[in-house]
Amino acid sequence: MKKVFASIITIGDELLIGQVIDTNSAWIAQEMNKIGVPVKHRVAVGDVWDDIWQALDEESKSADIIFITGGLGPTADDITKPLLCQYFGGKLIMHQPTLDFVTHLFENVLQRPMIERNAKQAEVPDVCTVLKNEKGTAPGMLFEKDGKIFISLPGVPHEMKWIITDSVLSIITKKFNTGFIEHRTLLTAGVGESFLAEKIKAFEEVLPVDIKLAYLPNYGMVRLRLTAFGMDKEKLNQHIDHQFNLLKENVKDVLVIDEDLPMEAVVGKLLKQKNKTIATAESCTGGYIAHLLTSIPGSSAYFTGSIVSYDNRIKEQLLHVKKETIETFGAVSEETVKEMVKNVLHIMQTDYAVAVSGIMGPDGGTTEKPVGLVCVAVADKNKTITKKFNFRFDRNRNIQLTATNALNLIRQLIVDNS
């Protein structure tokens, strides 16, 4: 059986001048992988007729399925639709079901007057199959040429995702009898990529050639991913699971979880399992740890609340940190975060709490307390643990690293209590 490959073309000047970060490609790639269609190539071009045309020519040489995202908006800088119409030799016609839906959308949902520009979005090339879009005004379009399929989708992420989930996945799996790709990913924390590589050297040396290992480092954590491909789903799973178990055994002392979950989801999962609650007291992260924890659906079951004490006055008034503590040791000190964490645990009446204070930069550092210095405390009723970090990166990275490391500390405390 022939292996099927996909390619993704993203269209838009905003991608090329760096004003927008492309998150669509990553999502499409994940969905294609799940149905056994590896994405071999991705390309980004501007809103330029010849460049788009050439990308269509090029990508269809090596791929069987070509995704085209972006360039379908109602405004004049979008040239994708007329181009596709010409490329596939069709002419634009009004698509009545889409027009009906767009009309309904404006009348009943958006409750705004519909203008001609919006109605024009219901025009499609007569040589395409229209892919319904219930989340917006621009429908998806599917074209076939020389046994390859071309799928044009709007660039707005939630519209693109809706169309792929609603119709594209089933069209592809029906048309191409694809094989399967399996991935197994685990999360480690606290050691670098090189150290980890040394640790699993022996495992890696005897890893079967049909299984690939990848290191994915990110903010003080490294994910390890095994990938294998095959036509027999059951055999494939047995094969990769066997190697994954060996890998887990090799990294067990730095293993966070044997799933592809972010740290905040791991903490949430543990709290939910054990029916425990958590609160945070945040200075330098400004609510980011609370945001990460509450970004997980269902987090209201374990997340109680947070006091963000950016100003030292709030540390004293709301978190009852002693004035002397701040005066003697400073706001960024293990003594201060210890009081913050104990008091927020008491104020919020939770089982666990996290507190952080640090200097995120670019300004505010001193010789004694440089940018990147962070104190973290985690606590339950019986125990308080504090730890000092020196990150010394830029503001955004320091905030990220503080959050990740604080969440890992509370995770360890929860696990130790089990």
Added chain:
Amino acid sequence: MKKVFASIITIGDELLIGQVIDTNSAWIAQEMNKIGVPVKHRVAVGDVWDDIWQALDEESKSADIIFITGGLGPTADDITKPLLCQYFGGKLIMHQPTLDFVTHLFENVLQRPMIERNAKQAEVPDVCTVLKNEKGTAPGMLFEKDGKIFISLPGVPHEMKWIITDSVLSIITKKFNTGFIEHRTLLTAGVGESFLAEKIKAFEEVLPVDIKLAYLPNYGMVRLRLTAFGMDKEKLNQHIDHQFNLLKENVKDVLVIDEDLPMEAVVGKLLKQKNKTIATAESCTGGYIAHLLTSIPGSSAYFTGSIVSYDNRIKEQLLHVKKETIETFGAVSEETVKEMVKNVLHIMQTDYAVAVSGIMGPDGGTTEKPVGLVCVAVADKNKTITKKFNFRFDRNRNIQLTATNALNLIRQLIVDNS
């Protein structure tokens, strides 16, 4: 003078299976634009020898500067360095200054034992110019072939950025006498892309052909960007500024700011100018608004703190929302957010405050109060304004939209007070 174009090749299976989102390309594109080098093409390939080789061949056909990011890590899945060595006909040699730096890094900064794998990162092809990397162990490498330059950089964002800023920009501007690209971007809020297009139709119709207009919609806001290219920087600036002033005039009633700033930076800028302070009381956004405000450097000058009251108990105990209010009107009601905002203003002793409560989904909705229902309140000492929204998207999008709209409401209040 010949126009110079750049192309970006990103290497890594993690990009193709969608496990990692590529933020590097956007950053590189922004920097290249600033020095007048448009990025015409971007391509992503896996850790596959032939695919990388082909991408180098392809991209060097149309671009003068080819960036290659990723694939330089210390682990076995990285094949980029040996490939580049072969592609440019060199052999690997030890680069002593890099080895000295890596040794220093392990001894004095990381304070971890250095292993052979790390030392190997100091090996480079003898046909390249080494680009110093003070932020990590893998140096950048610059190759020249047929008048084109190839720049290989590590995939870790802060390392890549450091190398480009430290050496790459000056190398490019020296080698290629490039022209200039100018962008002007403004931010609007509260109206959709189509409506905006209708509003500026007349402007767009007479816009000179050498100026491009782009619509960049994002979470309830639309940015409008003008782009022009030229060799005379002063003339270019006059030309684009003239059109930008006309554009501003056309959208003045929905204009947030005439810069490319996110909403949280606009609010921060206003508060700083007026020497005022702000606090938030957040339920459904879980600290996200506080995080946005504190993501801006220098925000400690105006951001005081936040009470994240995820649990209704915390709304009562810490924000002193009356039990009857929640019982009568519910936690998601204009009455509740009104009390939240008034009380947090008083508790934090700030000039302004924002409060939000809503149902972010996917669970927790009812017929009466569906997922996406959000109540927002903003206040100063004299005035409290509440507003109800119906977003009805997914959790992440609902959180984003709530934050953006809440920040826009407080912005309007601050502006109205001026």
